[in-house]
Amino acid sequence: MKVSSLVLVALLIAQTAGRPQPEAVAHPLDPLSASEINAVTAALTKAGRLSGSVRVVTMELAEPDKSTPQPRAARAVLYDWASATTNEYTIDLQKGLVSAPVMIAMGDPPVRRVVIDRATEIALGDRRVVQALTQHGVKDVNRVTFLGGLGEGTRLARRGTTVPITVSPFVWDPIGNDILLEGMAVRVDLAGGVVQEILDSPFRRAGTTGSSQGPGPSPARPLKPLVVTQANGPSFSVRGSEILWDRWKLHFGVHPRRGLEIYDVSIVDGGQTRPVLYRAGLSELMTAYGDPEFGSWFPRDAGDYGVSGYSAARANAIIGEDAPANAVFAPASFADYLGRVVTVPRAVAIYERDGGVLWHHSGRASRARQLVLSGYTSLDNYDYLFHWVFSQDGAIDVQMQLTGVMNVRPVSAVRESSHEDDDVMYAHLVAPRTAAPNHQHFFNWRIDFDVDGANNRVFELNTANSQARLRDSVGEWFGMQRTTLKSELNAKRDVDVSTARRWLITSSTRTNALGQPTGYALIPGENAPSMQAPNSAPRRRAAFLEHQLWVTLADPHQMYASGEWVNLMREGEGVSTWSAGDRPIVDRDVVLWYTFSVVHLPRPEDWPVMPVHTAGFRLVPVGFFASNPTAPAQ
Numbered sequence: 111m112k113v114s115s116l117v118l119v120a121l122l123i124a125q126t127a128g129r130p131q132p133e134a135v136a137h138p139l140d141p142l143s144a145s146e147i148n149a150v151t152a153a154l155t156k157a158g159r160l161s162g163s164v165r166v167v168t169m170e171l172a173e174p175d176k177s178t179p180q181p182r183a184a185r186a187v188l189y190d191w192a193s194a195t196t197n198e199y200t201i202d203l204q205k206g207l208v209s210a211p212v213m214i215a216m217g218d219p220p221v222r223r224v225v226i227d228r229a230t231e232i233a234l235g236d237r238r239v240v241q242a243l244t245q246h247g248v249k250d251v252n253r254v255t256f257l258g259g260l261g262e263g264t265r266l267a268r269r270g271t272t273v274p275i276t277v278s279p280f281v282w283d284p285i286g287n288d289i290l291l292e293g294m295a296v297r298v299d300l301a302g303g304v305v306q307e308i309l310d311s312p313f314r315r316a317g318t319t320g321s322s323q324g325p326g327p328s329p330a331r332p333l334k335p336l337v338v339t340q341a342n343g344p345s346f347s348v349r350g351s352e353i354l355w356d357r358w359k360l361h362f363g364v365h366p367r368r369g370l371e372i373y374d375v376s377i378v379d380g381g382q383t384r385p386v387l388y389r390a391g392l393s394e395l396m397t398a399y400g401d402p403e404f405g406s407w408f409p410r411d412a413g414d415y416g417v418s419g420y421s422a423a424r425a426n427a428i429i430g431e432d433a434p435a436n437a438v439f440a441p442a443s444f445a446d447y448l449g450r451v452v453t454v455p456r457a458v459a460i461y462e463r464d465g466g467v468l469w470h471h472s473g474r475a476s477r478a479r480q481l482v483l484s485g486y487t488s489l490d491n492y493d494y495l496f497h498w499v500f501s502q503d504g505a506i507d508v509q510m511q512l513t514g515v516m517n518v519r520p521v522s523a524v525r526e527s528s529h530e531d532d533d534v535m536y537a538h539l540v541a542p543r544t545a546a547p548n549h550q551h552f553f554n555w556r557i558d559f560d561v562d563g564a565n566n567r568v569f570e571l572n573t574a575n576s577q578a579r580l581r582d583s584v585g586e587w588f589g590m591q592r593t594t595l596k597s598e599l600n601a602k603r604d605v606d607v608s609t610a611r612r613w614l615i616t617s618s619t620r621t622n623a624l625g626q627p628t629g630y631a632l633i634p635g636e637n638a639p640s641m642q643a644p645n646s647a648p649r650r651r652a653a654f655l656e657h658q659l660w661v662t663l664a665d666p667h668q669m670y671a672s673g674e675w676v677n678l679m680r681e682g683e684g685v686s687t688w689s690a691g692d693r694p695i696v697d698r699d700v701v702l703w704y705t706f707s708v709v710h711l712p713r714p715e716d717w718p719v720m721p722v723h724t725a726g727f728r729l730v731p732v733g734f735f736a737s738n739p740t741a742p743a744q
Contacts, residue, residue, distance in 0.1 A: 139373045139389060140351050141363040142171055142184055144443040144451045150184045150201050151449030157208040159199060160449055163192040163303060167224055169445035170366065172200055173666040176388060176564070177699075189219045191228060191301050194267040196220050196675075217267040220675035222414040225266065225300070227447040229256040229277045232298045236305040239296055243279065246291055254279050256296060272301040276309065338434045344462055346481060348438065353460065355481045357739070358500050359383060362483055364442035364457050366419030367412055368392050368669070370485030370496045377504060377734075384734075385560045386630060388664075390508075392417065392496070393556040393671045393703065395489075396655075398648045400641060401536040401547030404519055408648040411489045413676035418457070419444045421488040426456040432495070433459030433484055459484040465501060468740055476740065478502060491515040495722070502740050504731040510553055511722040516546040516712055538712045546712035550641055553725075554654050554671040554705045558664055561734070562617035562628045564699045568595045568661055569616065571631070572609035596696055598689035601661035605634045613659060614732055618697040623736035631732045634658075636725040637706045651679065653686035660685040660703040661695050671703050 136143070142150070150169055154160035165188065172183040184201040196219070197211035219225055233239045233256045243251055256277040266272045277298060279291040295309040346355035353360050360375040371391030376383045395417065398408040411417065422444055427433045442457035465478030478501065485496040493514035499507035524542040537545040559566055573590040580587055592614070595601040605611060616629035640655040642648045649655050654671035662668065662685060673683030685703050708725050715721065 136182065137351050137361050137374065138174055138179075138182070139361065139363070140171070141365060141442070142169065142445075144453060146184065146203055147443060147445045147449070147451050149203065149206060150186060151445065153201050153206045153208050154186060154188070154199065154449065156206075159186075159188060159197075159208060159211070162190075163301070164188050164190045165224060165228065165447045166445055166449050167196065167220060168366065169449060173669065175666050176664070187214065187220070189224055191272060191303065194218070194272060194301070214675065215678055218265060218677060220677055221416070222409075222677045223416055223420055224447070224677075225275075226255060226257060226415075228300050229275070229296075229298050230254070231447065232300070232303055232305060233277065233279070233296045236296075238308055239305060242294060242308055242310055243291070246294060248279075248281055248291065253282050254291075255282065256280070256298075266300065272299075274299045274306055338436045338463075340436050340462070344436065344438065344460075345479070346460065346462065348440070348460065353481070353483075355462075355500065356479070356502050357504075358481065360500075362440075362458065362498075364418050364454075364485060365391065366422075366444045367416040369412075369417035369487060370458060370483065370498070372483070372498055375506075379735075379739075384562055384628075386734075387729075388558040388560040388564070390555065390557045392553065393669065394552070394554040394652070394654065395494070396552040396554075396648070396652055396672075397492070397549055398552070398640075398642055399517070399547050399549045401519075401549075403537065404517070404547040406647065407517075408642075408652075410652060410672060410676045411492075413670060413672065413674070415489055417487045417489070417494075418442065418454075418485070419446075419452075422452050422454050426454060427459045427484065427486055429456070432486060434461055434463070437461035437484075457485065468502060469738065474742075488514070491517055497726075504734060504739060506729040507726060508555065508729070509724055509726040511724050512551060512708060512710075513720050513722045515719055516540065516716055517549075518544050518546045521545045540712050540714050540717040544717070546716065548712070549710050550638070551708045551710065552640070552652070552655060552705055553707070554703060555727075556669060556671070557632070557702045557704060557729075559615045559630065559700070559702065561615055561630055562620040564664075565618040565697050566700055567616050567618055567627070567696055568601060568700060568702070569593060569614040570595055570603060571612050571614055572606070574609050594696065595661060597692045597694050598660075598662055599692040601659065601695060602657040602689065603659040604639070605637045605658050613702070615700075615702070616733070622733050624733070626733035628734045629732045630734060631730050632659075632702065632704060633728040633730055634704075635706065635727045636708065638709050640707070641709070650681040651676065652684075653682050654684055654703060654705060656686065658705045660689055661700050662688045662703070663693055663695065664699040664701050668701075671705075 147169060167187040167189050169186045172185040174180045182203045184203055186199045186201060189196050195216050196214040198214055199211060200209040234251055240251055243254060248254060256279055274297055276295050278295045281289050281291055296305055297307040299306055346353055351361040351363055357378050359378055361373050364370055368391045373389040375387040376385050392412060394413055395411045396408060437459040439456040440458040441453055441455045443451050443453045446452050461482055463480050463482055465480040468476040468478035481500040483498040487494050491514055495511035497509040499509060521543055523539060526539050537547045540546045570593045571590055573588060576587045576589045577585045613632045614629050616627035620628045622628055652672040668688055671684045673680060706725060706727060
């Protein structure tokens, strides 16, 4: 059964040079460990908070205020199916004390995954359902998840009770594909916890709705083995969540909702350890479909399901495929819907790779090395690979790789009949009788910079031709203009390729040897604006889509760009609400929220499984050093 999460842990094992490493003291931002999850579950159970119809929505580290040291604490959000209420608790990890409940909402569960977990729990707990699944050829019921009844805007709660829903079983196969088990459905009472009816049509085994794919391409000539070895072991060391490599010093963890994150990222520069990032990671992942025949569907996959916890049973890195043979792996642990620990043994891959040419001049050159941290998730049909790439020159590349299986719909056509120039296509034929809708993936990143200290400034850099400004006839000259983003509303910005727009985050107090403020630039990569209309449901419920950059004051309670509880269908939450006060952001502790999107116009080559598509952005030092830190001494 798909493990529904909520929370996480990241136990990071050190597998360097084959020698065991001493156990590290937990970093204040480390996810909950397996033992801490067990302690939280025990404390909630003892306090009478986790029993009966109550289920876990999330169990995670209580995000500390970085300006004030605090005892390590956990945060648990629980949903009671009997009363349709969501309550939040804080648990003191040293004393095991549970706070009084704080009600978040009454009504539907705050995240969609909670409904999937509940429906699956009820269905698989009924002997009749298990027998029916067996008759349909399902040998392992733990590979079944019950979905359905969860279209956009579906309401479940009425006057403190929940409406029964009809759900269909999906079987995930050995490689993790969800395959609809046709001919069977189950009606479940979510509040009462019982199966009301099994809707079973004539026997049909689990299988795809598929279509003939034709002969397919001829097999390629096998490539000779490419072997990556490090005879002396890797150049990095891992101790707990800390990684030391080259001049980099950083920590990492895996959050059940946000996935792989990095925090307390610094550069060791001579005798100094200089901070760069306090915490950075994914805030929201949303896919909006644009085909009227497919219907309205715009899941916020992080908020609705959870990037890591939802796919914990399928999120192990495949050695030699997802990660090279020289990778070191780290586990992560999460709490399931009952507060039980689920551990993913290979949740993170850490490895060094060839980075191409570092620099070259005349007869001299240097080969680059990069440190890569990779995380993985399967969100039903789509798979995402997260990569944080650290380079010797101080740059950080944030890369997303999209793969998996497209959502499709059946059509009558086996060939395209029209190729007119002015055709408007909302879906594309990818196989006979199979069309895939246009859709757009949005990735919003929460980046808490601390460049040489917590207080920073944010500038926008635009470059343009200066003929009008210089009143010259040559027309060759162009200049870069730097503009200070002074307040939260002023900092609502968009990518502009016509001016090579980028944003520079600098220290408020430190300069380099040339007198320039030390800084890092955010350089956009592939991107596109939202294709959804301003008054559409996706734009109303994910207001961060209005702009590609937002800047707000740092707040440990503001972690999600469209708000934390996306299943409650609230509108205008998140960054649009937080920035409405238009607070000054100069020389303050700020957070950048950056969104990039991938417009997917399906093609036959994306069928039956998509080759990876890579997109992302770069964080590059600008004045952080006074010269190339990798260049030889003059």
